[in-house]
Amino acid sequence: MAVNPRTRTASAGVKSKVEDRALVDRRRRQIVNAAIERFGKRGYHATTISDIAQRAGVSVGLIYQYFGDKEDVLFLAILEVLDSYLEQIPSSAGSSGDPLERFRAAVHAYCRVIDANVDATVLAYRETKSLRKVRRNLIKQKEHETNALIAACISDCIRAGLFEKIDIELLTYQIVMFAHAWALKAWHFRGKMSVGQYVDRGLAVMLNRVLTPRGQRERAPLRAR
Amino acid sequence: MAVNPRTRTASAGVKSKVEDRALVDRRRRQIVNAAIERFGKRGYHATTISDIAQRAGVSVGLIYQYFGDKEDVLFLAILEVLDSYLEQIPSSAGSSGDPLERFRAAVHAYCRVIDANVDATVLAYRETKSLRKVRRNLIKQKEHETNALIAACISDCIRAGLFEKIDIELLTYQIVMFAHAWALKAWHFRGKMSVGQYVDRGLAVMLNRVLTPRGQRERAPLRAR
Amino acid sequence: MAVNPRTRTASAGVKSKVEDRALVDRRRRQIVNAAIERFGKRGYHATTISDIAQRAGVSVGLIYQYFGDKEDVLFLAILEVLDSYLEQIPSSAGSSGDPLERFRAAVHAYCRVIDANVDATVLAYRETKSLRKVRRNLIKQKEHETNALIAACISDCIRAGLFEKIDIELLTYQIVMFAHAWALKAWHFRGKMSVGQYVDRGLAVMLNRVLTPRGQRERAPLRAR
Amino acid sequence: MAVNPRTRTASAGVKSKVEDRALVDRRRRQIVNAAIERFGKRGYHATTISDIAQRAGVSVGLIYQYFGDKEDVLFLAILEVLDSYLEQIPSSAGSSGDPLERFRAAVHAYCRVIDANVDATVLAYRETKSLRKVRRNLIKQKEHETNALIAACISDCIRAGLFEKIDIELLTYQIVMFAHAWALKAWHFRGKMSVGQYVDRGLAVMLNRVLTPRGQRERAPLRAR
DNA sequence: TATGAATGAGTCTTCATTCAT
DNA sequence: GATGAATGAAGACTCATTCAT
Numbered sequence: 010m011a012v013n014p015r016t017r018t019a020s021a022g023v024k025s026k027v028e029d030r031a032l033v034d035r036r037r038r039q040i041v042n043a044a045i046e047r048f049g050k051r052g053y054h055a056t057t058i059s060d061i062a063q064r065a066g067v068s069v070g071l072i073y074q075y076f077g078d079k080e081d082v083l084f085l086a087i088l089e090v091l092d093s094y095l096e097q098i099p100s101s102a103g104s105s106g107d108p109l110e111r112f113r114a115a116v117h118a119y120c121r122v123i124d125a126n127v128d129a130t131v132l133a134y135r136e137t138k139s140l141r142k143v144r145r146n147l148i149k150q151k152e153h154e155t156n157a158l159i160a161a162c163i164s165d166c167i168r169a170g171l172f173e174k175i176d177i178e179l180l181t182y183q184i185v186m187f188a189h190a191w192a193l194k195a196w197h198f199r200g201k202m203s204v205g206q207y208v209d210r211g212l213a214v215m216l217n218r219v220l221t222p223r224g225q226r227e228r229a230p231l232r233a234r
Numbered sequence: 235m236a237v238n239p240r241t242r243t244a245s246a247g248v249k250s251k252v253e254d255r256a257l258v259d260r261r262r263r264q265i266v267n268a269a270i271e272r273f274g275k276r277g278y279h280a281t282t283i284s285d286i287a288q289r290a291g292v293s294v295g296l297i298y299q300y301f302g303d304k305e306d307v308l309f310l311a312i313l314e315v316l317d318s319y320l321e322q323i324p325s326s327a328g329s330s331g332d333p334l335e336r337f338r339a340a341v342h343a344y345c346r347v348i349d350a351n352v353d354a355t356v357l358a359y360r361e362t363k364s365l366r367k368v369r370r371n372l373i374k375q376k377e378h379e380t381n382a383l384i385a386a387c388i389s390d391c392i393r394a395g396l397f398e399k400i401d402i403e404l405l406t407y408q409i410v411m412f413a414h415a416w417a418l419k420a421w422h423f424r425g426k427m428s429v430g431q432y433v434d435r436g437l438a439v440m441l442n443r444v445l446t447p448r449g450q451r452e453r454a455p456l457r458a459r
Numbered sequence: 460m461a462v463n464p465r466t467r468t469a470s471a472g473v474k475s476k477v478e479d480r481a482l483v484d485r486r487r488r489q490i491v492n493a494a495i496e497r498f499g500k501r502g503y504h505a506t507t508i509s510d511i512a513q514r515a516g517v518s519v520g521l522i523y524q525y526f527g528d529k530e531d532v533l534f535l536a537i538l539e540v541l542d543s544y545l546e547q548i549p550s551s552a553g554s555s556g557d558p559l560e561r562f563r564a565a566v567h568a569y570c571r572v573i574d575a576n577v578d579a580t581v582l583a584y585r586e587t588k589s590l591r592k593v594r595r596n597l598i599k600q601k602e603h604e605t606n607a608l609i610a611a612c613i614s615d616c617i618r619a620g621l622f623e624k625i626d627i628e629l630l631t632y633q634i635v636m637f638a639h640a641w642a643l644k645a646w647h648f649r650g651k652m653s654v655g656q657y658v659d660r661g662l663a664v665m666l667n668r669v670l671t672p673r674g675q676r677e678r679a680p681l682r683a684r
Numbered sequence: 685m686a687v688n689p690r691t692r693t694a695s696a697g698v699k700s701k702v703e704d705r706a707l708v709d710r711r712r713r714q715i716v717n718a719a720i721e722r723f724g725k726r727g728y729h730a731t732t733i734s735d736i737a738q739r740a741g742v743s744v745g746l747i748y749q750y751f752g753d754k755e756d757v758l759f760l761a762i763l764e765v766l767d768s769y770l771e772q773i774p775s776s777a778g779s780s781g782d783p784l785e786r787f788r789a790a791v792h793a794y795c796r797v798i799d800a801n802v803d804a805t806v807l808a809y810r811e812t813k814s815l816r817k818v819r820r821n822l823i824k825q826k827e828h829e830t831n832a833l834i835a836a837c838i839s840d841c842i843r844a845g846l847f848e849k850i851d852i853e854l855l856t857y858q859i860v861m862f863a864h865a866w867a868l869k870a871w872h873f874r875g876k877m878s879v880g881q882y883v884d885r886g887l888a889v890m891l892n893r894v895l896t897p898r899g900q901r902e903r904a905p906l907r908a909r
Numbered sequence: 910t911a912t913g914a915a916t917g918a919g920t921c922t923t924c925a926t927t928c929a930t
Numbered sequence: 931g932a933t934g935a936a937t938g939a940a941g942a943c944t945c946a947t948t949c950a951t
Contacts, residue, residue, distance in 0.1 A: 071915060674891075
């Protein structure tokens, strides 16, 4: 996962022994990128600091100049992944005037970002629990922000009369899980279709009705609940 | 997670030093239950064999009488979780003659099972990667079987003219991810609604059309892709 | 330093992973004896757990079954040294009816114990500061108890009219430092004389007057302070 | 501990990468003072070069311009402490014509110096063993010189007929240990009395007889040893 | 000369696994 | 069959020392 040169999230409480802000940013990026790769491939616990150091082409000691401990590395790694979503989705989604177009573009962008970072996405799922609570909450907060991007697109479509007045919260999660599934179930989808096809097929299912008019009628009691 | 007295999946290559089949089953169940609880709560790597032994009320040595190594325990634990889905979904789903009713019941059952085993479900997500490939594949196989239960319900609905002829594969995954989301995003949904409400709201979104007729028309180019 | 088979000071808050009290005592004694030797010879920080394990003829892991961490080992080691004083002084001092005889015997015993454990004594001096405060205080408490043994002998001598009514506190510390000096200044005294001679010469200086009658008279202003 | 501007002991084999003698002296003094403070407070091993650098207000690298390694710093630190005794005792002891007065003044001076440098004194006790043998011997030599100051005072008193012809060596060590005890047992004496009172009470015990005439008679066999 | 970032050997500590009882 | 004490390999982390600037 290529990391944007700009430091997106402030160190978020991770202490460095080096002062020089620019150097800290550069080194952290270098290390975090190596960590994302290793954590993504082998998991947090199975990856050693020495693995990361080797991958990053630095010494073990260096890592401890820029991170307090291994958990710090995981934390910034996950943060980095989520930040990259938050940044790339809007920028790839374009800004078409048509809300439906924007919605579709956003979902495509989301899934493309995930496609480019399957390991990293799985990492965020697997290892967030390895963080202490405060940090776990910060991560959830980030996820919320990403969700909000999608939710906004949905709202816009409703307001424009393109979407029915459906349950935004649920549809948002539907979309989010759909995007994540491309990473979480990569073993199933990869090879069968491209991301683009995946999204198209998914949107077709999600946006059109599944129930036939007949099914519709029988569905009544469900609504009554 | 209560484990069914019957051993559902043969030891699947896990070797035991004890002969007595019945004893092996009993002990393994005892240990696996403790393991699911511990792995679910603290993760695979953070849980020690000693933790599991204590929780199961047995000695450390005993575990090695019934399992070859720690990975074996994880393997049977995850298998157990998936087996319990495979067993409880059909049995709770009922066997209404109406396919739509059966579909709805199945989704409710699925989510209820997951609700009862949130930690275990997350466990399967987090730690499957810690298994060697052969076993990982066995796990995927199991998941396939669960998916097939859902897919069958969908097929039935289509055949009965209650569902449109939609993309079964995608809808199946939609449903599966929806069910898993109840565990994976527990921190979001828990407290906001009950499982029952979650399923009802979810089904409403999934089965009804999202696009308005106007949105429908604009959607055309999407199909063209 | 040979350690008495009886466990003298309860584990004092040091946690063991093994239950069997007798085994714990045996193992701790074995490890603490090795530690006293190594710490005494090379100092606390320069000694590795692996050193101690080797010297004790056990594995590194074993030490951590009986001690929480390295500091625990140091703590019990120092405690052991002080406990051995507290035990051996009275038992070697005899119980002559004559207070002066008992006093002399006690000082001889004290110095003989120290002579037998020079390294251990120096250890207690050097490394007590490496302990956390609570434990440092426990150590001081122990030292107080040893001092009390000497102070009691002095009191008895005064009560019996054999000693002048001098400053008990100061004389006690004089004696204690005298005994410790045999270890702390071993490089000076060793080889020049035996412990016995050291004590005799020391007592002669400490108990008899240094000032001549003429010096006495000039000393007056000092008293006036 | 304020260090005298004059470098008292030649570098004693400690190599510097810098030529300028005056600069070397100034830098070393600066660093050694910081080291004495840190070593005294936290011990040699627990103190890092970086700690010392910070305290001295210089960079880590600078220290290695003036010292070969960490042990060099410790060595010069301990030397500095002992040198400061050697210098301050005579200068504070005054030069009264009366030997007894000079003796008393010397003991007072000794204890006052130690009182001003309790941590440093304890440092010399704790960490001398961390030096290689050659240096340890140099340290002992220094201590000898200090002891000689006291011994000379005693000799003078004897020659002047103010002291009995007692065991000079033993009394010297008595005095030395008495002075050191003010640092080594600071936790006991501090708060109970001032240094001045400590010395007065100590001298009273050390110089006057402890044994009563009756005790004197019973003491006979002791002499016989 | 002075700096402080970089290095990596060395330590403590944990924990899966074994095996004598 | 069951126990739990013993083992030791492996990994996180520290810090003295170097060296390019």
